[in-house]
Amino acid sequence: MALKELNPLLHSQLRLAVVSLLAGVQEADFSYLKDETNSTAGNLSVQLQKLKDAGYIEIEKAFKNNYPQTTCKITRKGSDAFAEYIENLKEYLSPKKEKKV
Amino acid sequence: MIDPAESLDIIQDMIFKAQKNYSIDSFYYIMWGWLTFSAAMLSYFLMPVLHEKTGMVWLLMPLGGIISFVYGSKQAKYQKVKTHIESHVNQVWLTLGIALICVVIAIFMQINFKILPTFILLYGIGIFCTGRIIKFMPMIIGGALCFPLFLISSYFSATDFSFQYLILAFAVLVSYIIPGHILKTKFRH
Numbered sequence: 093m094a095l096k097e098l099n100p101l102l103h104s105q106l107r108l109a110v111v112s113l114l115a116g117v118q119e120a121d122f123s124y125l126k127d128e129t130n131s132t133a134g135n136l137s138v139q140l141q142k143l144k145d146a147g148y149i150e151i152e153k154a155f156k157n158n159y160p161q162t163t164c165k166i167t168r169k170g171s172d173a174f175a176e177y178i179e180n181l182k183e184y185l186s187p188k189k190e191k192k193v
Numbered sequence: 194m195i196d197p198a199e200s201l202d203i204i205q206d207m208i209f210k211a212q213k214n215y216s217i218d219s220f221y222y223i224m225w226g227w228l229t230f231s232a233a234m235l236s237y238f239l240m241p242v243l244h245e246k247t248g249m250v251w252l253l254m255p256l257g258g259i260i261s262f263v264y265g266s267k268q269a270k271y272q273k274v275k276t277h278i279e280s281h282v283n284q285v286w287l288t289l290g291i292a293l294i295c296v297v298i299a300i301f302m303q304i305n306f307k308i309l310p311t312f313i314l315l316y317g318i319g320i321f322c323t324g325r326i327i328k329f330m331p332m333i334i335g336g337a338l339c340f341p342l343f344l345i346s347s348y349f350s351a352t353d354f355s356f357q358y359l360i361l362a363f364a365v366l367v368s369y370i371i372p373g374h375i376l377k378t379k380f381r382h
């Protein structure tokens with residue numbers, strides 16, 4: 093049986109890092125994601141928008157202390173996609189144990 | 194493109210970072226602890242002088258509320274990430290804060306604490322807090338209704354004791370039974 097294709101939206105270094113971080117917290121702001129993933133603001137913005145368009149994350153923009161603040165949160169759809177990605181990843185890492193359908 | 198082993202490393206690394214990132218602020222425990230400790234000790238030593246007016250000492254407590262609000266607002270400005278643990282702990286203290294306000298109102302209404310109303314207050318604490326954590330509106334509403342029901346039941350405990358049973362039944366209906374059945378329907382599949 094062929095291995096299932098890994099979700100291309102998550103199978104990218106930065107997007108996977110962002111979703112993995114958001115899966116473990118309630119919400120995180122843009123600067124936290126930027127620091128923890130060692131990414132540039134420009135690249136992170138583009139990747140966050142892609143995740144938002146797919147419905148995997150919610151982005152809320154507000155003003156705090158007169159500075160714009162962007163807060164991100166994983167959605168149910170994002171959590172499900174992340175769980176499915178990990179399930180498929182297991183098959184790649186131990187292909188002998190893959191389930192027969 | 195990354196390979197599956199790299200993917201696993203990224204996931205492990207990020208989940209580890211997310212987990213180590215929570216901190217429970219000691220400020221509130223220390224501030225409220227010392228404020229209450231001071232009020233209790235002050236009451237003890239001033240009792241021979243102030244007699245029945247000793248209760249005035251507890252008017253210091255709203256000061257703690259103001260300090261908490263100002264400190265909390267400042268901290269929120271610098272918080273970059275909120276973990277599930279922090280969020281759940283916040284819900285516990287929000288619920289307890291509401292319950293404490295209810296107790297203070299009861300004291301101002303000069304209500305003596307009776308068993309049945311106290312149970313309603315405890316139901317409210319459990320159900321409201323659970324509802325907030327699992328984000329389940331019927332439980333939030335049912336739990337929130339227990340707080341005024343505690344005050345109503347306490348009020349009637351002095352005049353019409355049997356009426357308390359009706360209020361207790363109503364409290365259990367809105368906080369346990371209705372949310373419980375809705376929850377059962379929701380997770381039937």
